[in-house]
Amino acid sequence: MSARVIDGKSFAAGLRARVATEVAAFKAATGVTPGLAVVLVGEDPASQVYVRNKGRETLAAGMASFEHRMAATTSQEQLLALIASLNTDDTVHGILVQLPLPKHIDEAAVLAAIDPAKDVDGFHVVNAGLLATGGQGLVPCTPLGCLMLLEDTLGDLSGLEAVVIGRSNIVGKPMAQLLLGKSCTVTIAHSRTRDLPSVVRRADIVVAAVGRPEMVKADWIKPGATVIDVGINRVPADEPGKTRLVGDVAYGEVSRVAGAVTPVPGGVGPMTIACLLLNTLTAAQARHG
Numbered sequence: 217m218s219a220r221v222i223d224g225k226s227f228a229a230g231l232r233a234r235v236a237t238e239v240a241a242f243k244a245a246t247g248v249t250p251g252l253a254v255v256l257v258g259e260d261p262a263s264q265v266y267v268r269n270k271g272r273e274t275l276a277a278g279m280a281s282f283e284h285r286m287a288a289t290t291s292q293e294q295l296l297a298l299i300a301s302l303n304t305d306d307t308v309h310g311i312l313v314q315l316p317l318p319k320h321i322d323e324a325a326v327l328a329a330i331d332p333a334k335d336v337d338g339f340h341v342v343n344a345g346l347l348a349t350g351g352q353g354l355v356p357c358t359p360l361g362c363l364m365l366l367e368d369t370l371g372d373l374s375g376l377e378a379v380v381i382g383r384s385n386i387v388g389k390p391m392a393q394l395l396l397g398k399s400c401t402v403t404i405a406h407s408r409t410r411d412l413p414s415v416v417r418r419a420d421i422v423v424a425a426v427g428r429p430e431m432v433k434a435d436w437i438k439p440g441a442t443v444i445d446v447g448i449n450r451v452p453a454d455e456p457g458k459t460r461l462v463g464d465v466a467y468g469e470v471s472r473v474a475g476a477v478t479p480v481p482g483g484v485g486p487m488t489i490a491c492l493l494l495n496t497l498t499a500a501q502a503r504h505g
C-alpha cells in the first residue's frame with residue numbers, strides 16, 4: 217500500500233483563486249485594495265524564499281504588496297518606528313515581520329507592537345489568546361493551512377487522536393488549539409517527550425513541526441494515519457555542493473505505512489502563503505465590513 221499524496225500545492229492554488237475572486241468583489245464594493253506589508257530585517261535564507269513567493273502571489277490575488285527590507289544592523293527602535301507607521305497606514309491591512317529577527321532585537325516586543333487587527337501571522341498575544349479561548353482572531357497561517365488539508369483529506373475530525381510534534385508558538389501550540397477546536401484528542405509532544413515513537417503510534421493525525429530532517433520514521437506511524445509534514449529543511453544533496461529540501465518526516469518509508477501524507481516541497485509550504493493572503497483579505501474585510 218502507498219499513501220495518498222496530499223497535494224498542498226494544488227489546494228493552495230485553488231484557495232488563492234478563491235481569495236482573488238473575493239478580493240475583486242471587495243474592491244468593487246468598497247473601493248479599497250487590501251494591502252500586505254512584509255518587513256524583512258537581515259538576510260535569513262528561509263525568509264528570502266518566503267518573501268520571493270509571497271510578493272508575487274499577493275499581487276496575483278489583486279492585493280497591494282509593500283516590502284520593507286532593513287539591514288541586519290537595524291535597531292529595535294527603528295523597527296518599532298516602522299511598525300508604528302504601518303499600524304496607522306490606511307493602505308496596509310496586514311503586517312508581517314519575518315522571523316527570525318537578528319539576535320539584538322527582542323522578538324516578543326516587536327510582535328506586541330503590531331496592531332492585532334493587522335497581525336496576519338496571528339502571533340500577537342491577543343490573537344493567540346483569542347484562539348485559545350475560541351474567539352474570532354487572526355489564526356497563524358501554517359496551522360490554518362494544515363487544518364484545511366486535514367479536513368479536505370478526512371472530513372470531520374471529531375474524536376480523532378492527534379499528536380502534534382513541536383511546541384512552538386508559531387506552529388505547535390496554535391495547531392493543537394485548532395485541532396482541539398475540531399474536537400480531536402490532542403497531544404503535544406516535544407524534545408523531552410518520553411518514548412516519542414509510541415506516543416506518535418497512537419495518532420490518527422500526526423503533525424510534525426520540529427525542524428529535524430526526516431526524524432519521523434515509518435515504524436512510528438499507525439497504519440492508515442494522516443501525516444502532515446511542516447518541516448522545511450535544507451540538506452546536502454547527493455551531487456556535491458547542491459542541497460535539497462526535506463521535511464521532518466522520512467517521506468519514502470512513511471508513505472508506505474500512512475494513509476495520506478504531505479510532500480515537501482509542495483505540501484504545507486504553499487498553504488502557508490495562501491493562508492497569509494486569506495488572512496490579509498479577512499483583516500481588510502474586518503476593517504471595511
Ligand SMILES: Nc1nc(=O)c2c([nH]1)NC[C@@H]1CN(c3ccc(C(=O)N[C@@H](CCC(=O)O)C(=O)O)cc3)C=[N+]21
Pocket residue numbers: 262263265266269312313314315316337357448461480481482483484485486488489
Ligand atoms: N513572520 C513569519 N511568518 C512566516 O510564516 C515565516 C517567517 N516569518 N519566516 C520564515 C518562515 C518560512 N516560511 C515559509 C513558507 C512557505 C514556504 C514555501 O512555500 N515552501 C515551498 C518550497 C520553497 C522552495 O522550493 O524552497 C514548499 O514547501 O513547497 C517556505 C517557507 C514562512 N515563514
Ligand SMILES: [Mg+2]
Pocket residue numbers: 381382383384388425426
Ligand atoms: Mg517546535
